[in-house]
Amino acid sequence: MSSMEKYLIYYYLQSDHSSSVLALTDKHSNLPEYALYGALVYIRVGQYVEAIRRLNELNRHDMGDCKLATLLLLIVAHKKCMDPDFGTISELELSLKQAQPCSNEKSLALAALGLYFTRHVDKAIGFAEKVLKLNSSNVEARLVLTWTELSKKQTKNANTGFQAIATLEPKCIPALIGDVLTSTDRSEQLSKLNRILVQYPTLDAPLIEKLAVCLSGKDWIECNELSERLARLNENSSVANKMKIFHLINVQGNYEEGAKQLLTPYSTILEHEMPDPCPVLFDWSKLFARICGRNKSILSVTLKFVQHCAHSQLNSVPYLKELAYQHYLLGQYDQALRGYRSAIKLDDSSVELLSELTLAQWEIGARQMNEQISQQLDLLTEISSKSPSPHITLIQISQLSSQTEIRSRLDGIVRSQMSLVARQPFGYQYLIDLNVDLLLTVLAEYLKLSDSTPVCISLLVHLTTLCPGLIPAALLLARLYLTIPGPDSANQMKGILGRLIETRPEYSLAHVMLCLVCVRENEFDKASQHLELALSNDLKLIETPLYNAMKGLIEDHKGRLVESVHSLKTTRQLIQSKKGTRYFSGSQPGSQHSSGTGFELATIEQEILHTLDPTTLCLVYQKLCSNLSKTQTQPSEELDKYIGEASTLLKGTHHWVDVSLMIAEVKEKTDPKYSLELLSKVPEQHDKYIQAVESMASIYLNRLRSPDNYIGCYKTLLQKTPSTENYVRLAEAYLNIQDADSAVATYETARRVNPSVKFGVKLARIFVKTHRYEAAIRCYKEEGSGGEGAIELATLYVGLGHLDVARETLEGLExxxxxxxxxxxxxxxxxxxxxxxxxxxxxxxxxxxxxxxxxxxxxxxxxxxxxxxxxxxxxxxxxxxxxxxxxxxxxxxxxxxxxxxxxxxxxxxxxxxxxxxxxxxxEGRVTDMLAGKVGRGVGGVRPPGYCYCQGLFEWYSGNPLVALGWFNRAKHDSEWGQQSLHNMVEICLANPEVAGSSIKPGNGGALEMADSFIKEMNPCSLEEDWSCKLLSNFIRCASLDRIEFEMALNEFTRLAQNEGTRVGASLGLAKCYVHHNQSSRARNILKLLAKTPWTFEEADYLESCWLLLAELLIQDSKLDRAATLIQHTLGYNKSSAKSYELLANIAESRDELDTAVKYYNQALRLGVSSEPGLSLKLASLLLRMRRYGDAMDVCMSARRKDASTWHAHRTVYERAMNHLRT
Incomplete structure (x- = not known):
């Protein structure tokens, strides 16, 4: 009997892989111990008659080590039978008493295992303790006790136990995997599993566990690859098939293919999932029914699965309940009602059954209350007042009129569902317990409420993170972001639609929606590309309002006014015709659905394509009327009709002011007084009020030729809101009518009103425009010697030919x-x-x-x-x-x-x-410069600038702790403080050994120190704020905490859209993807930066990107491209030790060993880290080249620098010594 097979059986029993146990026991059915495990499986699945038959067979023939366990399991099986034979049980108990005194170590261990796996844990512990008294190293007894501790959530004790067992028996798979499961760090779990897989590449157990770990981290690509690897080991593996289908449905949203693949393993499960396929079918049906968004193709297959279960075990309440629920999901409410009634006959005390039955009755009655439903609701509310059923709450909500009360009830449902999974890692059971379908139903109710967008977005973000394949939810989330103005919402929308296009490049709707986002952000080239791609994938788009609206707006940007008008008119006609559902969605998307979740993909797609939101509709009418007025020489009834339509449609919305501004613009040529009348109605509180005033002023100046009224607009604005900005507007207005004196007087008045605001530079610019250079110079000088004024003054002096004075002016800059x-x-x-x-x-x-x-x-x-x-x-x-x-x-x-x-x-x-x-x-003169007498300030205190420079020198010289001390002295200075803190954070991220330094005593590890320095930073500019955000996310990334890591990944994705943080954020994203073993995605990001021009501000991030890309290229054996990148980096930073290390790696790959030694030596010379990896690589290479003396010198040099590294070099040193002796 193979010990490995025995340990695999223990793992399969513990993990409920019954068919895998039987596959092994049937191979060795002649061995009593294997026969015992086979019988044990039947007890676990509830087939007690078969278990008793097998155990009786074993009891008649075996009088050895299995005797005690056989008797115990027979007693357990008989007691669990529907009609126990108490006479037989008494005889078995008597035999047990006789057998116990003769028990040895192995028989007691088997008894402990049998009792544990039949869930008699206390008795199993007793037998295990007896075994350990006989032999403290018994693996089976230790496993039983450790599993028990794990079930009690005593994770640390369990981890210690598993490690001890693995030390005693390195082949004990349950102990090795138990050690993995009790590790808290995901990267550590993956590392341990990889080691097991290297040692046992043909076993499925570590692959199954690695798949679960990757699934908990939502690493979809790795999960898919692992399922394919599992399938190669066992083509009938239900674990592999389940993940393959899960990826199709939950990640890709490919429901049609998912339904086909779901049908394929049905016969395989029936054939191979012995002794009972029902648990597997039941588990699959529950999972896929709840995450498919009520897709009928998927539900028809899951219904077939659960029907098989219900017909196999007619008295099983869970099977009948699930069967009824799936009929409900399919909208087959009558059949659902019959199913619930059958289940209630078997269990009439179940509140959940009665709740779901009431919900089915309510749906059958077209969501109308009747006396029976009302009575059942009252009863259920009284029974479950503390934790009401979500189904009952949904019915009660329909009878409420207060939106506050409805929102409170819905919030309660969401909190209740979230609490069910709060302590669970993400996985299949997480999704079953969360019940995504129920949350979608709740979401549909939220969408009927006013001002529910924030909570809907929050819920949808959560759901689309868990189920990226829920395409209707992703589309709805994108559409909700569309209703929120601002770049953040646009970026979020781009991210959602971009992910949809990644999985479905031909998805035309995603391209059209991306086109809409690009149009709103004035990225018309990208918008045009997306619109062309959309049309090439679906020609039917020509008949939709959204497509024509986008085409018209793009044509307008290109200056093709006639084509733009034609497309925008088509948009209007389609909206009014039967092809368009309505002008715009007055309520939130989804509010029109009266039953179910309302998230059918086809329904949402049609609503998005045929319904324009108010902002887009307003834009359509603005451009239509504006372009029509430009293409017509005379006023027309058609234009007036469109203006009237826009006013009617957008009346009462936030966009009525935009319509007024549009009408004023169109009418200002023909009826300027009407335009003025419209603009005067814009209220002061509106954010377009100043634009309206400026439009009125423009009409007075350009159309009515009335400078007084033009100035009067700005005077009125100033009277209503006497702000500095309005003084500036009035002054600029005076300049527009060539009244420089009044402009100067206005600035002078503003300076008297608000002395803290300086207008010297603005006044000087006026004087420069009017060629009054002496007055301009006087104003510049009054402004002060620093800032932009001094630079402009120096520029003015240069223009006047006074270079000496210009030089003196620049000398005063801080x-x-x-x-x-x-x-x-x-x-x-x-x-x-x-x-x-x-x-x-x-x-x-x-x-x-x-x-x-x-x-x-x-x-x-x-x-x-x-x-x-x-x-x-x-x-x-x-x-x-x-x-x-x-x-x-x-x-x-x-x-x-x-x-x-x-x-x-x-x-x-x-x-x-x-x-x-x-x-x-x-080699330079930095040391001499820093040692000069001028390095000390007043009272012998080093000035902040000196401290910063000394810290910079120590940091670059490889003394991070000393550098921290110097930067710490400069961090409070207004000039040097921010960069000092930035450098301190960088040092903490790169050098974990700084933890516990005197800079932040008692402040924990290096990351905690870095975080405290971030909190001390006080960004005074946008660039400093970006830098602070990047550093914060690098700290999150370095923490390796799953939640922090995901937050960093999301934040880097957002920051990568910003030109100011693109390089740093791209580096962070690439590091995240490398950590997730998604090297291809990291490589794609870094390739975009390969030819980015070098700038000092982003030098460190850019060089790190180049080197990381080179490292990934080396892994792909693209050595020439990697070498080119590294040389490019060295062109800007010859002290990059990492560059030389990578060049050494390339040289080694090419068997250019002498060159590799040269590069390793250069890397060691430049390296500023005490990490022994470089010296160990060099020593190993020298040993390989038979340069034994040099190898020993490298090892001893590393030992002299840091004695703690000797253990890593000792083996190489001793091998070199032995070679020299021989």
Whole structure:
């Protein structure tokens, strides 16, 4: 008897895989122990007669180790029979008493297993403890006790027990898998399962458990791959078939194919799921019926499954109840009613049965109350007052009129269903207990309420996360987002529709809806592409209002007014004809459905295509009327008709003001007074009020030629709302009528009203426009020496030819380097360098030095040249000429020290950055610069700029703890604080060993420290806020907590849509996908960044993206492409140890071992981490090359640096030593 087969039987019994147990026991039916396990299966499934027959057969022939267990199981089987034979039970108990004194270790262990698997846990524990007294290492007894602890939720004790068993018996599959199940970290579980799979590649048990773990993490792709792998091991595997069908239905939403595949294994289950296929069929039918959105193809198959169960066991209440429920889901209420009545005859005390029966009666009566239903409701409400049935609540809701009360009841149902699965991992049973179909029914009721959009979105987001294949729910969610203005909603909608297109590229409706989103965001090129794809997949779209509306709006953007008018007229005609259901959905989508969930796919598709929401409808009429007025030379009745229709349709909605603005625009040529009358009716509280005022002013100025009334509009606006912005509007209005004096007076008045607001720059710009340069210069000077005013003033001086004065003006900037991107207005750094060189050249008299060393004479010009030289150095650095930039910054630092001006920390910080990128940090003059006397401030305290630079140097030199200390000193400074905190977070993420440092004593691990630094950050700009969000999500990602990880994944997806955070968010997304073993998705994201131009602001994220992509390409054996990317990275950062490590990997793959050694040595030289992996790889490679002495030197060098790494190098060292001795 194979010990592996025996342990597999234990696993299958524990996991309720009865057919797998019988498959093994039937192979060895001549062995008593196997026969015992076979009989045990029949007891577990309730077939006691067959179990007794098998056990009697075993009892007659076996007098050995199985005797005690056989007698115990016979007693159990007889007692569970419908008509127990108490005489036989007494005889068996007498035989048991006689057999017990003769029991040995094995017989007691078998008895313990038999009692445990028949759910007599207390007795099983007693026998297991007896076994352990005889032999403390008995595996079976230990398994029984550990399983018992696991069932009591004593996870830590169970984990210890499983690990101890696995140590005693490494082949014990139940212990190995038990160790996995009691691990709390999902990545650890997957790692352990992978090790088991490597050791036992032909066993299905670890694959089954890995599939469950991946399913709990919603890793759909991995689940599908695992099911295919399981099917290759066993083509009749119900686990594999179930996942394959689940993926089709729940993930892809392919119901037709899912129904076909669901029918295929039916005969296989009947044939192979022995001794009783009903539990499997019952489980499948419950699952798929609740997640298919009442798809009739799926429900017809699941109904067939449950019918087989009900006919096989006529007195089974659960089977009859499920049969009735599935008739209900199919809308077959009469048959459902008969089913519930049959079940109630067998169990008349079930409140749930009576509740569902009442619901069926209510549906049969067309959802009308009658006396019988009313009495049953009163009875059920009284019985279950503390936890009312959701079905009863749904009936009661129909009788309520208060929306607040209805919403409260619906909230109660949702809370109740969520509480059922609160402590469960995601899986099949989770979906059965949650009952997705019931939540969809609740959602349909929510949609009938006003202001229910937020709660509907929340519920739909949850449901579509659990069931991505619920296409009607995804479409409805996208449509609800459509009703919410703003970029966030648009991005969410894009994400939903994008996922639909990923699984169904030919899905035309998703393309049309994406077209609508793109139109609203003015992305007309993308909108046109989506519309063309939609039409190519479904020509019937031509007959729908939504398609024609999109076509008309796109044509309008292209300037094809005639074609636009034609399409928009067709839209209007289709809406009014029978093809259109109505002008727009006055209530929320789904409110028109009177029964069921109302989420049939065809119904929702037709509603979206034939129903325009108010915003789109308003846009259609705006463009139709506007374009019609542009294409007609004379007013027409047709135009007036469309204007009247728009007013009628959108009256009472939020868009009536948009209609008024549109009518005013159309009528301003022919009837400007009517336009003014319409615009004057827009209330002050409306968000389009200022636009209305500006339109009125435009009509007065451009149509009626009345400057006084034009100015009067802005004066009235200012009187009603005396804000700074309105003063600016009035001043700009004066400028539009060439009244500069009044504009200046308005700004002066605004300054008196609000002294805290400075208008110097705005006044100066007015004076510049009117060529009053002296007044402009005076205003710029009054504004102060910092900010944009100083830069504009310097630019004005340059324009006037006063280069010396321009240089002096720029010298006063607090952050001179900021002048560089402002002067280079279009990020043309060469032009910026040229301008800076001109400023320098005006003083030195020499030729401008742009690409080489600083021009002669610069160092002698003193502080007057410092600002311009900083701008020149920064422009050179951003252009990628690091060597020239290094010379510039070094010159600035040296001259500032020599002239006693104090250390220029801006230049020093950039110099350190450049030295790091040139891999000359330790060879450069940074140490001497930092050691200078100017490094100390007042009272010997180091200034924040010095602390920041010293921290930067220590960080790049490989001393993260020391760097943290220096950054900590600078973090409260207004100039250096934010970047210091940013760097501290980066250090914590890259160096877990910083946990527990003196910076944050007692604050837990490195991630907790990082999180505390994030909380200290105070973003003052949009860019800083983006940076803070990226870091927060990298912390979430590094935590490996499932919930935090999912939040990070969602946030990275959102941030990746933003140009300012695209690179960093893409890196985060790629790391998430790599962690989820979705390397192809990570690679696709990173490929988009492969040719992204290098910028200093995103340099670290961009280089990390390139290296991660190179690493993935190496895994795919695309070595040339990977090498090209790595060399590209080294072009910008020669100190990248990771780059050299990857080059070494490539060289090893090509058997270029000497080159690999060279790259490993370079990586070790540049590496700033004490992680022993690099040195171990190098030592192993040298050993392989028979360079034993060099291998030993590498091992000893690693030991001297960090003694804790010696255990990793010792094997290589000893092997090299042995080779040298021989």
């Amino acid at each position: 952050r001179p380097v900021l002048a560089s991107p402002v002067l280079a207005k279009i990020s043309d750094w060469k032009s910026c360098e040229s301008l800076c060189s001109q400023l320098l050249n005006s003083n030195s008299g020499g030729a401008p030095g742009v690409n080489g060393a600083p021009p002669a004479g610069i160092t002698s010009t003193g502080s007057a040249a410092t600002t311009a030289r900083l701008m020149l150095a920064d422009a050179t650095f951003r252009r990628g000429d690091f060597q020239s930039a290094s010379d510039h910054f070094a010159s600035i630092v040296s001259s500032s020290q020599e002239q006693g001006q104090g250390m220029n920390y801006t230049a020093l910080a950039r110099y350190i950055e450049i030295q790091r990128r040139l891999a000359t940090l330790k």
